[in-house]
Amino acid sequence: MIQTIIQAVQNYFDSVSAAFTTYPVFFYFVITILGLLVGSFLNVVIYRLPIMLENAYKDEYQEYFYPEKELPKREKFNLMVPASHCPNCNHKISAIENIPLLSFLCLRGKCKECGQKISFRYPFVEALTAILSFIVAYKFGPHLATLGGLILCWSLVALSGIDFDKKILPDEIIFPVLWLGIILNLFTTYTDITSSIFGAVFGYLILWLIYWTFKIIFGKEGMGYGDFKLTALLGAWIGYQYLGILVLMPAFVGLIGYTLFFIYSKVFTKTKQEPEFAYGPYIAISGFIALIYGPEINSWYLHTMMGM
Numbered sequence: 408m409i410q411t412i413i414q415a416v417q418n419y420f421d422s423v424s425a426a427f428t429t430y431p432v433f434f435y436f437v438i439t440i441l442g443l444l445v446g447s448f449l450n451v452v453i454y455r456l457p458i459m460l461e462n463a464y465k466d467e468y469q470e471y472f473y474p475e476k477e478l479p480k481r482e483k484f485n486l487m488v489p490a491s492h493c494p495n496c497n498h499k500i501s502a503i504e505n506i507p508l509l510s511f512l513c514l515r516g517k518c519k520e521c522g523q524k525i526s527f528r529y530p531f532v533e534a535l536t537a538i539l540s541f542i543v544a545y546k547f548g549p550h551l552a553t554l555g556g557l558i559l560c561w562s563l564v565a566l567s568g569i570d571f572d573k574k575i576l577p578d579e580i581i582f583p584v585l586w587l588g589i590i591l592n593l594f595t596t597y598t599d600i601t602s603s604i605f606g607a608v609f610g611y612l613i614l615w616l617i618y619w620t621f622k623i624i625f626g627k628e629g630m631g632y633g634d635f636k637l638t639a640l641l642g643a644w645i646g647y648q649y650l651g652i653l654v655l656m657p658a659f660v661g662l663i664g665y666t667l668f669f670i671y672s673k674v675f676t677k678t679k680q681e682p683e684f685a686y687g688p689y690i691a692i693s694g695f696i697a698l699i700y701g702p703e704i705n706s707w708y709l710h711t712m713m714g715m
């Protein structure tokens with residue numbers, strides 16, 4: 408049964424990929440536009456998913472500890488409902504005002520109704536998602552690996568945005584994507600299945616060890632369990648051979664990011680508090696780089712650092 412389904416899916420992709428192979432520019436174009444549209448949706452996910460989860464956790468908590476109490480009534484709130492609106496004047500955003508990038512440029516970054524500034528983040532996430540999608544398509548070509556790579560890269564954008572805002576990496580995104588990586592590697596899509604499984608296991612364990620070492624010796628914690636799970640996810644997709652990149656690169660990129668962020672918040676916002684730090688985005692950036700350039704980075708490292 409499963410074999411027949413896989414065969415049918417494979418045949419379908421073969422025919423689509425044959426068409427795209429003939430017209431590669433068309434393929435990149437389609438994927439980039441798709442990236443823009445998905446980016447627009449990811450803005451919604453980044454903003455709404457944490458609120459949805461918070462509501463769900465509260466309800467769960469209450470049902471478990473206070474089953475006799477009635478659950479609070481809430482307006483319907485999910486990724487689709489209510490429709491997008493201006494947070495200032497409640498003006499409902501029409502389809503024409505919701506075209507990725509173009510609408511922001513045409514409206515000059517302001518609400519059509521009340522002139523309230525629209526956050527620069529929306530077009531940024533759209534453009535970023537489009538660019539990353541193009542890179543994935545360019546790297547893997549019209550094959551199953553692109554489809555998987557797109558799902559991974561979109562999830563990383565959503566996770567980074569949520570972690571940046573709320574300092575959480577929701578299991579609701581991490582686990583399905585982790586399992587998907589293992590399933591794709593059953594067909595050796597990015598690495599063999601053994602490397603994939605060890606990538607997940609050691610990805611988690613290495614960060615867990617670093618975390619506890621720091622906590623015991625210095626009494627400090629720079630990351631959380633979400634970061635271990637995200638590293639496990641990336642290990643499952645690209646294999647244990649790239650754990651060096653997945654563990655070391657976020658520390659370097661994160662140090663640069665943190666320094667910039669620290670200067671920014673001291674100079675511009677003048678807060679006395681130390682800025683809260685999200686490590687997830689740096690793991691995500693490193694994971695994406697390892698997905699695209701992993702083999703090159705590894706061989707460069709062996710060459711120049713180890714003289715091999």
Ligand SMILES: [Zn+2]
Pocket residue numbers: 493494495496497498518519520521522523
């Ligand atoms: Zn408005």
